[in-house]
Amino acid sequence: MYIWIVLATFLAMLASYSLSVRPDMRNLTVVPAAEAELGKMLIQHRAANSYVKYHKAPHTTSGSYVDFTPGVISEADLESELPFGYMLSGDYVSQIFCTNADESEALEDAGGGNPCDDMQNRRLLITYGPIPTRWMNLSAGFQRPTSDFMHAMRNMADVGQVVGYTASADVILEEESNPSGSDVRIMDRNGSFGNFVPTAILSDPIFASMCDLSKGWVCMIYMSSI
Numbered sequence: 001m002y003i004w005i006v007l008a009t010f011l012a013m014l015a016s017y018s019l020s021v022r023p024d025m026r027n028l029t030v031v032p033a034a035e036a037e038l039g040k041m042l043i044q045h046r047a048a049n050s051y052v053k054y055h056k057a058p059h060t061t062s063g064s065y066v067d068f069t070p071g072v073i074s075e076a077d078l079e080s081e082l083p084f085g086y087m088l089s090g091d092y093v094s095q096i097f098c099t100n101a102d103e104s105e106a107l108e109d110a111g112g113g114n115p116c117d118d119m120q121n122r123r124l125l126i127t128y129g130p131i132p133t134r135w136m137n138l139s140a141g142f143q144r145p146t147s148d149f150m151h152a153m154r155n156m157a158d159v160g161q162v163v164g165y166t167a168s169a170d171v172i173l174e175e176e177s178n179p180s181g182s183d184v185r186i187m188d189r190n191g192s193f194g195n196f197v198p199t200a201i202l203s204d205p206i207f208a209s210m211c212d213l214s215k216g217w218v219c220m221i222y223m224s225s226i
Contacts, residue, residue: 034152045127045222047081048094092129103198104180153189162223164188
């Protein structure tokens with residue numbers, strides 16, 4: 001009798017090794033890790049948006065429409081707008097661009113006043129940074145995020161937000177979505193595109209040092225008009 005009990009226990013142990021894995025296991029384990037990575041950029045951009053909000057009329061004290069100027073928003077300014085206890089990862093940059101009407105040239109304060117305060121100019125806020133290798137599909141003929149990372153983007157990025165990764169444009173269209181004639185598009189959460197990275201941003205040395213697509217440096221981007 002004892003032998004049969006031992007044999008039954010042994011067979012049960014063997015059967016346990018052949019149980020199928022839950023079909024949603026990746027959604028329960030891997031995708032949340034991708035969401036945590038993507039969340040670093042989303043939270044930082046929201047903090048940057050909050051910084052911009054409180055440096056724009058009616059919150060300005062200088063009498064100008066805006067008090068912010070072109071350039072990278074410092075960590076100190078971002079930290080004042082972050083949720084309590086949240087620490088910046090240092091993996092992403094939040095930067096303000098003020099450009100001409102077609103977004104082909106980044107304007108700086110050259111002694112002629114703050115270009116961001118000129119209502120004829122365009123004002124853009126962009127948070128960007130390279131996608132960690134762990135979340136990149138390097139086996140394809142071109143670089144793109146893994147399906148897990150794309151799943152995380154669909155879970156976290158709202159419709160209408162310009163959030164995505166950089167990719168080369170097959171066709172350059174000079175239309176409303178691409179007035180500067182940029183050759184770098186932003187692939188959204190569904191793997192399609194409707195926005196481009198303006199050439200004013202592509203030519204910025206800070207952006208190019210992290211996200212030069214000609215060197216294979218694919219970046220995540222969150223872009224807003226301000």
